[in-house]
Amino acid sequence: MKSSLLCFAHRGASxxxxxxxxxxxxxxxxxGTDWIEVDVHLAGGRLVVIHDETLExxxxxxxxxRERSFAYLxxxxxxxxxxxxxxxxxxxxxxxxxxxxIELKAPRTEAAAAHLLxxxxxxxxxxxxxxxxxxxxxxxxxxxxxxxxxxxxxLLGRIHPGAAAFAESSRCFSVHPALGLxxxxxxxxxxxxxxxxxxxxxxxxxxxxxxxxxxxxxxFSDFPDxxxxxxxxxxxxx
Ligand code: G3P
Ligand code: MG
Numbered sequence: 001m002k003s004s005l006l007c008f009a010h011r012g013a014s015x016x017x018x019x020x021x022x023x024x025x026x027x028x029x030x031x032g033t034d035w036i037e038v039d040v041h042l043a044g045g046r047l048v049v050i051h052d053e054t055l056e057x058x059x060x061x062x063x064x065x066r067e068r069s070f071a072y073l074x075x076x077x078x079x080x081x082x083x084x085x086x087x088x089x090x091x092x093x094x095x096x097x098x099x100x101x102i103e104l105k106a107p108r109t110e111a112a113a114a115h116l117l118x119x120x121x122x123x124x125x126x127x128x129x130x131x132x133x134x135x136x137x138x139x140x141x142x143x144x145x146x147x148x149x150x151x152x153x154x155l156l157g158r159i160h161p162g163a164a165a166f167a168e169s170s171r172c173f174s175v176h177p178a179l180g181l182x183x184x185x186x187x188x189x190x191x192x193x194x195x196x197x198x199x200x201x202x203x204x205x206x207x208x209x210x211x212x213x214x215x216x217x218x219x220f221s222d223f224p225d226x227x228x229x230x231x232x233x234x235x236x237x238x
Contacts, residue, residue, distance in 0.1 A: 006218030007227035008101060009033040010201050011051060015222030018079025019058060020049045022093050033224035035099035035131075040087055040113065041106040044070035047087035047113060050078070053106070059084065066106060087113070091120060096129055101153065104134040104143065114146035121149060133176055141170050153198065156181065168193040176200060176220075179211055187215030205230065 012024025013031055020038055028036050039051040043065050055061035055068070061076040078084045085093075087102065094100050104110055113132060121127055133153035134140045140152050151173035156163050158181060167175045167190070174196035177186065182199045190197050200220035202208045208230045211219055221227050 005212050005216065005227065005231045006034045006198070007224040007231070008035040008037045008198060008200075008218055008220040009098075009224040010037050010220040010222050011039065012036060013222070013224055015203065018082055020051055020085070021078050021080075021082035022085050022089065023080060023082050025090060025093050028224055029094070029097050031225040032228055033098050035101055035218070036094060037101040037103060037220055038087075038090055039103045039105050040109055041065045042109050042112055043068060043073050045112070046070050047109060047116065048073055049085045049087060049090055051105070087116060091116075091125070096126060099129045099131065101131045101133055103155070104132060104136070104139055107139075110134075110139050110143035111146060114143055114150075117150055118147055127151070131173060133174075137166065137170060140172070144171060153196075155200075164190045164193055164195060167195055174198050174217075179207060179219075182211055182214050182216060184214050191215070202227065 009028030011019035013027035014024055017024040017027045025036055038049045040047045041050055050065060054064055059076040059078050073084050076084060102113060104113060117130060127149045131151045131153045132143055133155050135155040135157055137154055140154060144152050153174040153176050154167040154172045156175060156177040164175060175190050176198045179199050179202055187197045196217045198218040199211050199216045202211050202219040202221050203223055208219060208227055219227050
């Protein structure tokens with residue numbers, strides 16, 4: 001079990017504040033998270049930070065994110081008076097105080113994200129502080145071709161024998177399996193290929209303990225402080 005287990009605040013510290021908002025990001029940083037994960041869609045040519053394709057669950061708006069105007073999205077309440085942030089705003093808010101994992105949720109997000117991140121790197125953003133991930137591995141490969149300096153992570157909703165090999169052949173930095181699908185064998189196979197294993201989503205102490213015991217290098221959690229507390233508890237006295 002690793003005493004270096006990383007915590008990824010899932011959608012920001014979404015167990016405490018409205019998910020994918022600047023408020024959830026600030027909370028995650030205040031809790032001392034290592035990384036922050038956010039989800040991105042495209043609306044009116046802009047990268048917006050929201051999980052669902054539709055607006056109803058997390059905002060007071062209606063309809064599909066990609067069919068609505070950017071101005072309409074920005075008029076909505078994403079919880080506690082927060083606006084749906086743009087990816088630019090999230091990058092500016094994080095300012096290297098934590099790593100940022102950007103999950104590409106929708107078609108054409110890869111080109112927009114590559115363009116934005118390459119420009120930010122020219123302005124001084126450390127590429128090692130960014131991981132771009134997706135369940136859509138072709139989208140991830142396209143992103144990789146457009147922005148080779150940025151690390152990529154392959155999200156796996158289900159594990160199949162070729163998954164780790166795929167992630168390696170597409171030159172991913174990491175694989176991000178669903179928690180229930182993480183096994184010791186999978187973690188070993190991924191590690192043998194030089195991949196980090198970051199599993200999602202561990203919210204309870206037994207979940208965190210089990211995933212850490214199976215060999216995860218990091219865990220996504222709505223409560224990143226719980227991952228930190230677990231890590232501290234296994235480190236013991238220095
Ligand atoms: O990136 C880990 C996790 O966020 C993937 O699932 O549905 O919460 O975006 P989801
Ligand atoms: Mg996500």
